[in-house]
Amino acid sequence: MKNKIIFLLILNFGISLTSIGQTDTVPKKTRSNLIDISAGLATGSLRDMSTSPLFYTGLLPVIDISYSNFFNKNLIQFNLSSYNGIYIKLTDDDSYLSTANSINTEIAYFRHYEDYDETGFKHYPGVSLNNYTSIRVNSAFNNAAFAFDNISSLNINYLITKDFTLKAKQKKLLWLIKYYRKEKQYLASFKIGIPIYSLIYRPGFTNPGNLTLNNIILLPDYKTTGKVFSGMNTNLSLSRVLENGNMIKFTYHWEFFTSGKYALNRLDMSKHALLFSLVFKIN
Amino acid sequence: MKSKNIIYIFLAVLTFIVYFSSCEKMAFEKEIDNTPIENYDYLWNEVNEKYAFLEYKNVNWDSIYEVYLPHINSKMTNDSLFRVLGNMLNELRDGHVNLFSPFNLSRYDITLLGPVNINTRIIKDNYLGTDYYTTGSFVHNFINNGDIGYIRYSSFANSLITDYELDFILERYENTQGLILDIRQNGGGYVDNVQKLLSLFCNDERLLYETQIKNGPNANNFTLLESAYSNKTERDIYDKKIIVLTDRGSYSASSFFSVCTYAFDNVILVGDTTGGGLGLPNGGQLPNGWTYRFSITQTIAVNGQNYENGVPPNHTVILSDDAAETGIDNVIEFAVNLIKS
Numbered sequence: 001m002k003n004k005i006i007f008l009l010i011l012n013f014g015i016s017l018t019s020i021g022q023t024d025t026v027p028k029k030t031r032s033n034l035i036d037i038s039a040g041l042a043t044g045s046l047r048d049m050s051t052s053p054l055f056y057t058g059l060l061p062v063i064d065i066s067y068s069n070f071f072n073k074n075l076i077q078f079n080l081s082s083y084n085g086i087y088i089k090l091t092d093d094d095s096y097l098s099t100a101n102s103i104n105t106e107i108a109y110f111r112h113y114e115d116y117d118e119t120g121f122k123h124y125p126g127v128s129l130n131n132y133t134s135i136r137v138n139s140a141f142n143n144a145a146f147a148f149d150n151i152s153s154l155n156i157n158y159l160i161t162k163d164f165t166l167k168a169k170q171k172k173l174l175w176l177i178k179y180y181r182k183e184k185q186y187l188a189s190f191k192i193g194i195p196i197y198s199l200i201y202r203p204g205f206t207n208p209g210n211l212t213l214n215n216i217i218l219l220p221d222y223k224t225t226g227k228v229f230s231g232m233n234t235n236l237s238l239s240r241v242l243e244n245g246n247m248i249k250f251t252y253h254w255e256f257f258t259s260g261k262y263a264l265n266r267l268d269m270s271k272h273a274l275l276f277s278l279v280f281k282i283n
Numbered sequence: 284m285k286s287k288n289i290i291y292i293f294l295a296v297l298t299f300i301v302y303f304s305s306c307e308k309m310a311f312e313k314e315i316d317n318t319p320i321e322n323y324d325y326l327w328n329e330v331n332e333k334y335a336f337l338e339y340k341n342v343n344w345d346s347i348y349e350v351y352l353p354h355i356n357s358k359m360t361n362d363s364l365f366r367v368l369g370n371m372l373n374e375l376r377d378g379h380v381n382l383f384s385p386f387n388l389s390r391y392d393i394t395l396l397g398p399v400n401i402n403t404r405i406i407k408d409n410y411l412g413t414d415y416y417t418t419g420s421f422v423h424n425f426i427n428n429g430d431i432g433y434i435r436y437s438s439f440a441n442s443l444i445t446d447y448e449l450d451f452i453l454e455r456y457e458n459t460q461g462l463i464l465d466i467r468q469n470g471g472g473y474v475d476n477v478q479k480l481l482s483l484f485c486n487d488e489r490l491l492y493e494t495q496i497k498n499g500p501n502a503n504n505f506t507l508l509e510s511a512y513s514n515k516t517e518r519d520i521y522d523k524k525i526i527v528l529t530d531r532g533s534y535s536a537s538s539f540f541s542v543c544t545y546a547f548d549n550v551i552l553v554g555d556t557t558g559g560g561l562g563l564p565n566g567g568q569l570p571n572g573w574t575y576r577f578s579i580t581q582t583i584a585v586n587g588q589n590y591e592n593g594v595p596p597n598h599t600v601i602l603s604d605d606a607a608e609t610g611i612d613n614v615i616e617f618a619v620n621l622i623k624s
Contacts, residue, residue, distance in 0.1 A: 045311075052568035053315045053325065091572030092317075093361065094385040140383075141566035142576045162292070190296050205504075206333055206579045210496040212474060212539070212563050213511050221496060221506070231310070236296055252297065256307040268311040 031071050033282045038064040038081075038251070040275030046087050046100075048149075050207040050265035051141050056098060060085035062273055073112035075124060075159075080105050083271075087136065098138035098147075106130035110159055124159035128193065132257075144207045148219055149267065151257070153195035153230065161189040163241070185241040191234065198230040200259050202267060223264065231257035237277075245281035250274070315570040319364045322569045323355045326368055326382075330375070332500035335562050335578045336591055340376065347374050365389070365573070372577070378534055379564040380577045393558035394468070396593075397531030400555045400602045400614060401467040406435065409610045416455070419448040425459070427619050432456035435465045436480070439536035440472025444479040446518070453483065453521055461524035461622030463615060467554060471535025474563075481513055481543055484525055484550060488515040491543040493583040496563075508583060513543075525550045526618035529596055534558035541594040542584045553600055553618050556593035 042060040047053070064081035080103070087098040110126030129152070136147040168183040201224050203209065209221030233255035239247040256270040315321050327348050331337075337344050354367045365382065369389025372380045378393035410433055415424040420441040423434040434452065456462060481491075493508040529541055529552055538557040544550040562578025569575065583589055598617065606613040 047311065047314075051566060053570050054568060054572065055311075055314055089572065094572055096568070096572060096574075140574050141568065142574070143564055144566035188292075205498045205500075206496060206565055208563070208565060210494055210506070210509070210563065210580050212494050212580055212582060213509055221498070256310060258310050261312060266312070270307045270311075 032068075032245075034068040034070075034247075034279055035282055036064070036066045036068065036249070036277050036279045038062070038066075038249075038275040038277035040064075040251075040273055042083060042085075042253075042271045042273035044269065044271035046267075046269040048136075048147055048265070048267050050203045050267075051138070051144050051147065052089075054089050054091075055268070056087035056089045056096075058085060058087045058100060058271070060100060060271070060273075062275060064275060064277075073114070075108075075110040075112070075126070077106070077108040077110075077128075079108070079130075087138075096138065096140050098136045100134065100136045102132060102134035104130060104132050108155075108157060110157065120162055120164075122161045124157075124161070126157045126159065128155045128157055129153070130155065143211065147203070147207070148222075150201040151198055151230075153198040155193045155195045155233075157191060157193040159189060159191040161187060163187045187239040187241055187247065189235070189237050189239075193233045195230045195232075195257075196228065198227045198257075200225050200227055200230075200263075200267070202259070203265055205264060207265065225259070225263065227260050227263070230259065231255065239277075239279065247277075247279035247281075249277035249279055251277060317571045318357060319355050319359050320357070322364065322571050322573075323352070323368065323371075325569055326575060327371070329567060329575070330372070330577060333497050333565065333577070333579055334375065334380075335497050335505075335581050336375070336377065338502045339581070339589060339591060342375060347371060361571075362386070364571075368573075372575070375577065377562075377578060378558055378560050379562055380575075381564075382573060382575045384573045393534055393560065394532040396558065397555050398601060399468065399532065400530030401465070401528075401532075402602065402607050402612065405607060405610055405612050406465075406615075410612065410615060411435070418451050419444060421448060421452060423452065423455075425456075426463075426615075427623075430460045431619060431622055432459045432462045433465065433615070434462060437466075437469055438472055439469060439474075439476040439480075439540075443473060444476050449479070449483050449518075453519060456521070459523070461526065462521060463526045463528060463618045463622075465528040465615075466533050466537045466540065467528050467530040467614075468532035469534075469537040470532060471537050471539075471560065474536055474539060477536050477539045477543065478514060480540060482516060482518055482520070484521045484547065485513045486516045486518050486520050488512045489546055490585055491546050492539075492585060494580055495583075496580045505581065513546075522549065524622045526621055527552050528554045528614055528618060529557045529594070530555040531558045531593070533594075535560040538590065538594050539582070542582060542590060546585050551598065551621060552594070552596035553598045553621065554596050554614050555599065555601060556595045557590075559591050559593040561589075561591050561594075 040062045042062050044058045045055045047055045060083040062083050066079040069076045083102045087100050089096045106128050108128035110124035113123045116123050132151045134149045137145055139145050164186050166184040171181050172178055204221040204223040235253050237249050237251040239249040241247050253273040259267045331344050351367055351371045365384050365387055369382050373391045382389040410426050411424050421434050426433045491511050491513055493510050495505040495508050498504055498506045538559055538561050541557050561582035563580040564576040565579045566576050600614045600617045603613045
C-alpha cells in the first residue's frame with residue numbers, strides 16, 4: 001500500500017500518457033539547451049465506454065512546448081502539450097459532437113548509448129513519467145455530458161537520431177532552371193515509447209457519479225485503476241539545422257492508448273499529429 | 284552513409300509507423316455492429332446492470348427481454364426499432380427514462396398517474412391578480428388580504444436561483460403569517476436549485492436525505508448510503524409556516540425538494556403525491572447513435588422511506604371541480620386555513 005502511494009505521488013508529479021512533438025532532436029555537440037515551440041493538427045479516434053460504444057473522430061489543433069537539456073551523455077526533456085478541438089460521430093441519421101481539451105505533461109530522461117555510434121546512428125534509451133488530463137463535454141449525454149480522464153504513466157523509451165548533410169551542388173529545377181543548392185544539415189530522429197504501467201483515473205461504474213449529494217465533490221465516484229502496457233507512442237521527425245544552431249522541424253506523432261479489454265468503462269484512443277516546430281538553441 | 288540512404292531509411296520508418304498505426308484498431312475492441320438486435324441487447328444490458336430500481340419496482344427485466352425480443356428483426360425500420368425500445372423502457376414506469384432519436388423521444392408520462400391538481404387560470408384570476416411580481420423564476424403576490432405570501436415556482440430548470448431573488452422575497456413577505464410555495468406541475472430541473480430554495484427557510488446544517496449509487500452489475504449492487512445535508516449559511520430565513528403544494532406533475536427536483544421538507548417542522552406538504560423521480564438519471568448512447576437516460580441512484584428520506592414512486596403529502600387535497608367552477612382553488616384554500624390555524 002505504501003509503495004502504491006509513493007508510486008502515485010511520483011506519477012502525479014507531472015506527467016503524461018503520451019508526450020507529443022517533444023524535442024527528440026539532439027544537437028550534434030554535447031551540452032546544449034533547446035526550446036521547441038510547435039503547432040500542428042491532430043486527428044484520431046476515441047471511444048469512452050462509460051457513455052458510448054462508438055468511436056468518435058477527433059480534430060484537434062495542437063500546441064506543444066518543450067525544453068531539452070543535453071549534457072555529457074544525458075538528455076533531460078520537459079514537455080507540455082495541449083490539444084483543444086472536437087470529437088465528432090456521424091451516424092446514419094444524425095451527428096454527435098463533443099468538445100475536447102487536454103493537457104499532456106512529461107519529464108523524460110535519455111542516456112546516450114555510444115556503442116553503436118560508428119553506424120552513424122545515435123541511440124538513447126530512456127524513461128519518462130507523464131500525465132494526460134482531458135476534459136470532454138458531449139451535451140447529448142445529459143447528466144453524463146462531462147467526462148474527465150487523468151492518466152499517469154511510467155514509460156520506457158528509445159530514441160534514435162541521425163544527422164546528415166546534403167552537400168552543396170549545382171541543380172536544375174524541372175530539368176530547366178539552374179540553381180545552386182547550399183550545403184544543408186539535417187537531423188532525423190525516431191522515438192518509440194511504451195507505457196509500462198499506467199494509473200487511470202476515470203468514472204466508476206456509472207457516469208455521472210452521485211450528483212445528488214449536496215456536499216458535492218468535484219468528481220464523485222471516480223476510480224483509479226492500474227494497467228500494464230497500455231499502448232504505444234512514436235515520434236518521427238526531420239529537422240533542418242540552421243547555421244546558428246536553431247532548427248526547423250517537422251514531426252509526425254502517433255500514439256494509442258487502451259485501458260484494456262476488461263477495464264471498467266473501457267477507454268480507447270489514438271492520435272495522429274503533424275507538427276511544425278521552431279527549435280531555438282538558447283546556449 | 285549517403286544522404287539518399289538517410290531519406291530511404293526515413294521513409295521506411297514512416298511506412299513502418301503508418302503500417303503500425305493502422306493496426307491500432309487491433310488493440311481496440313471492435314465497434315459493436317449497428318443492427319437492431321445489437322442495439323436491443325446493448326440497451327437491455329445497460330439497464331440490466333445500471334438501472335437503480337429494478338428490485339425496488341419489482342421489475343423482472345429478464346422476462347421483459349423475452350417479451351420484446353420477438354419484435355426485433357434485421358429488416359425492421361428505425362421507427363419500428365424505436366417503438367420497441369421505447370416500449371421496453373416504459374416497462375420501468377419511470378419519468379427519468381427516455382430514449383432520444385432524431386425523429387422521436389420516448390417517455391413515460393408520470394403526470395398521467397394523477398389529476399392535474401392546478402388550474403393556472405384560476406390562480407391568475409383570483410390569487411395572483413394582475414399586479415403580481417416576477418422575480419427570477421418566481422411569480423408571487425400577497426393573498427388573503429396581505430396575510431399570506433403566495434409563490435408560484437413552476438420549474439427548477441428555468442434558471443439558477445440567486446441570493447438576491449430569495450432576499451427580495453424574504454423581505455417582501457417578512458410580515459406575513461405564512462407562505463404558500465406552489466410547485467404543482469413543476470417537472471424538475473437543476474438539483475442545485477433544490478438546495479438554494481431550501482435556504483429560504485433553512486440556514487443550518489441538517490440531514491435532508493440519504494443517497495446511494497449503483498456500483499456493480501447486480502440489481503442490489505449499491506454504494507453505502509451517504510448523507511446529504513443542507514448548507515449552513517448566515518442568511519436570514521423565513522421561520523413561519525410554509526405550505527408546499529404538490530401534485531403528480533411535481534417531478535424529479537420537485538420530489539427532491541418535497542422529500543427535503545420532511546426535515547422541517549414548519550414546512551407542510553399539501554396536495555397530491557408527487558410524481559417521484561428521486562433517482563439521478565445518467566446518459567449514454569446506443570450503437571446506432573441514439574441516446575438514452577435512466578436513473579442510477581436511490582434516495583432515502585429522513586424517515587427511512589424510498590419515495591421513488593412519489594412523495595406523499597402531509598395532507599392530501601385534490602382540486603375540486605365544483606370549487607374550480609366558482610373560481611376557487613381548494614388546495615390553496617386548504618393551505619390558507621392551515622396557516623391561519
